[in-house]
Amino acid sequence: MALSYSDALDYLYSLINYEVQRPERYAPEVVSLERPRALLAALGNPQERYPCLHLTGTKGKGSVSAMCASVLSAAGLRVGLYSSPHLQDFRERIRLNDALIAPELLASLVERVQPYVARLAGLTWFEVVTAIAFMAFAEVSVDVAVIEVGLGGRLDATNILRAPLTTTVTSLSYDHTHLLGNTLPQIAFEKAGIFKRGVPAISAPQPLEALAVLERIAAERNAPLIVVGRDVPFEVGQGDEFGQTFRLMEGAWRGEYWTPLLGAHQALNGAVALATLEQAHKAGLPISRQAIHSGLAQVNWAGRLEVVRRAPYLLLDSAHNAASAERLRDSLQSLFLNSTERRLILIFGAFSDKDVSGMFRALLPLADQLILMQPISPRAFSTDQLAELALQAGYTGTLHSCPSAQEALARAEQLAAPSDVICATGSLSVVGELRSVLGLKPGRAAYLDERAVQLRQNRLV
Known part of the structure; x- marks a missing residue:
């Protein structure tokens, strides 16, 4: 009898899962490439049957990956996208031309991989899921796959890729410091671990x-290093509550572009995506200017300053370190809190390995009401712990403890006037749980169904 989808998920979640319980050390004897390398070799190395773009970074790697995949799809290619973590549905991690992997295909791949996993001791959940993603993309004969690193880069299971078309490092800041190091050079060293000899x-x-550090490792591996801003000049353009423009200043693709992802930081992400795609184009992928405009305009990436309701505004943002909270603060001030009539009601939940104090320093000065929730995870801070941290950060406003996503949303809606802004942030789990409470479709950003966004898309597609 064929394995069911639910049984396949039960099997996967029975494996060692470092997303639930982080390893104590990020070292080869704990997090190893040898296990995934052996597994994929036994499976016939499916990841070598198609070209790949490989991306890492602290912030923006998901948005840049989604932009790259969307442009490649608009170019008429069959595109796989592997990303993590998911917001609501496991299948969000493995996408084929933006469609979530079919439950039947996932179940069949899990069934095929089980005997190999049984023969290789110590394989982790992420290592096995990565192998399944590579198998899925080979199964459907993708033209190209966009592969996002799970954690770090050097020892990440995705780093068994031997010769990707490109490697990309998005913005670096402090996150997972107990594993990757507590200095930016240490973090950069781990991220630059994906650089390959001779690969841009x-x-x-x-x-x-x-x-x-990036320059040193690129030079050691004879990998041409292209730095956006230095080698690819760009300008941040106009942004509003429906999207963001940016302009490339030089090169064959110079000109203005628009994306429905909100905030000035998405202009930077857009420039990084186009710099990556330019190198992929030089390596042989057919990408036209029209595909760029169309792909950026249609990019589907939920939970990144996602407007899911208006009057009052309800925003969902996955910021989960100090740097991303600062970007969220800047975007809130410029796009939504630009009227004295608007109050901010902040829903916040976070994991215990995150810099909550840094996030609170950025966000609490804006908050008129603070609602604390506890994501469903053994790694999550309790609302009592978050309340103590908020008080230590000097918060003097009204504080509400509402552990579940449903309670937190109901309290926010009770407090909000039509002119106010509700923003939920602090963790991807917070965003995912609220999207489920709201009945939003997994893997589909709410803005794709807004008429104002669709009108702008239609002018560019």
């Missing part, structure tokens, strides 16, 4: 000490 490496603008 693209980087977002970085702090000088991080950039120096």
Whole structure:
């Protein structure tokens, strides 16, 4: 009897899962490439049957990956996208031309991989899921796959890729410091671990000490390093509550572009995506200017300053470190809190390995009401712990403890006037749980169904 989808998920979640319980050390004897390399070799190395773009970074790697995949799809290619974590549905991790992997295909791949997993001791959940993603893309004969690193880069299971078309490092900041290091050079070293000999490496603008590490490792591997801002000049354009423009200043693709992803930081992500795609184009992928305009305009990436309701505004953002909270603060101030009549009601939940104090420093000065929730995870801070951290950060406003997503949303809606802004953030789990409470479709951003966004898309597609 064929394995069912639910049985397949039960099997996967029975494996060692470092997304639920982080490893104590990020070292080869704990997090190893040997296990996934052996598994994929036994499976016939499906990841070598198609070209790949490989991306890492602290912030923006998901958005850049989604932009790249969307443009490649608009170019008429059959595109696989592997990303993590998911917001609501496991199948969001493995997409084929933006469609979530079919439950039947996933179940059949899990069934095929089980005997090999049984023969290789110590394989983790992410290592097996990565192998399944590579198998899925080979199964449907993708033309290209966009592969996002899970954690770090050097020892990540995705780093068994031997010769991707490009490697990309998005913006670096402090996250997972107990594993990747507590300095930017240490974090950059781990991220630059995906650089391959002779393969173009693209980087977002970085702090000088991080950039120096990227430059050194790129030089050691004879990998041409293209730094956005330095080698690919761009300008942040106009942004509003429906999208963001940016302009490439030089090259064959110079000109203005628009994406429905909100905030000035998405202009940077867009420039990094186009710098990556330019190198992929030079390597032989057919990408036209029209595909770029169309793909950026149609990019589907939920939970990134996602407007899911208006009057009052309800925003969902996956910021989960200090740097991303600062970007969220800037976007809230410029796009939504630009009227004295608007109050901010902040829903916040976070995991215990995150810099909550740094996030609170950025966001609490804007908040008129603070609603604390506890994501469903053993790694989550309790609402009592978050309340203590908020008080330590100097918060003097009204504080509400509403552990479940349903309670937190109901309290926010009770408090909000039509002119107010409700923003939920602090963790991807917070965003995913609220999307489920709201009945939003997994893997589909709410803005894709807004008329104002559709009108702008139609002018560019």
